[in-house]
Amino acid sequence: MSSTPESKPSAMHTDNKKVPLPTSMPDSISLDKWADTGYEWSGEVEPSAFKRLALILATEHEQEKIQLSASLYRRNNVLHLAFTLTGQVWLTCQRCLQPVSIDLSDDFNIALLEKEGQVRLVNEEQDYLLLDEIITEQSPEKLLPFKKLVEDEILLKTPMSPKHDDCEMTVEQFGEIPEEEETENPFAALASLKGKL
Template sequence: MSSTPETKPSAPYADNKKAPVSTSMLEHISLDKWADTGFEWSGEVDPNSFERLATTLSAEHDQSNTQLNAELYRRNNVLHLAFTLKGDIWLTCQRCLQPIAIDLSDDYNIALLENDSQVRLIDEEQDYLLLDEIVTEQSPERLLPFKKLVEDEILLKTPMAPKHDDCEMSVEQFGEIPEEEESENPFAALASLKGKL
């Protein structure tokens, strides 16, 4: 919106433009309804509610809800999905097999481009996606997969092999370790022949 100062991208529209606050995270955002007026959502999200993420979470530790503040806004004629996460998830350390906390707290901002020509309208470092590749076309309205995009960013921030900085590898031993018998050096016999020939 041209009337919005560039210094306040976190509040790009008036309060009457906000979407109603929902208690559970939305799966999709209707672009037909909210792309031009803006959309905001705030709430706590259970990490187990993300299907792909849930398979990586530690079963040995209770997961706490993560605080999510999200907004969809348009700047310089480019649609943006920006969100802030605050909280940890618990994964399993690949060395000691004990729970390890991974901090998800960060600010995320993804430009949602109508086509490749809009790349010139965003910063070089800006993450972007093409709407044609992520918007589901099966319904009569264009739906942005909001929950999936948030989960994608969480998965990118999650280490593939989490490890504590200071832990020992967990090794289970079964049975006794046999003592190695001292075997005779095969070259010892040759050494004894030296000088005799």
């Protein structure tokens, strides 16, 4: 963590005020405390730590930890949550039912808008969310659901029906496949009459 204000999402600077990093990924970030000064967290996360993701993980393959580096910063008077994921998860192939690796590595940057009027301050291609829509928990301090937002992006990156690129589903055949008898086309007789009438 750092209390240094950030101007670039990729920069991870620290100043003389060193704050110990929490060893596990925080569920939420206090916006009352960090929105103006900036916040950073990096570490490894078990895929099973995300409850919704855990439901679709393949149990036949050992999951590796995902590397995560995140930064909360303010630029042009707009709050941003930027994070980088590095790693993969194993899901179940919907064809052969064997584990398939899904790469999650990517950079994400979400503008967190305090009011709708701030939309004009972000680029057209920039992803944004309204803070009032994502902070639903009533508490004395304003808590950004950090873990949930990261999990949302992971779930958007995972395919709904994961499959191996070169998957050939094994099909067991029981008995012989009967040969289809050639039947006469009922319209063949009409076609022959067409020229005669």
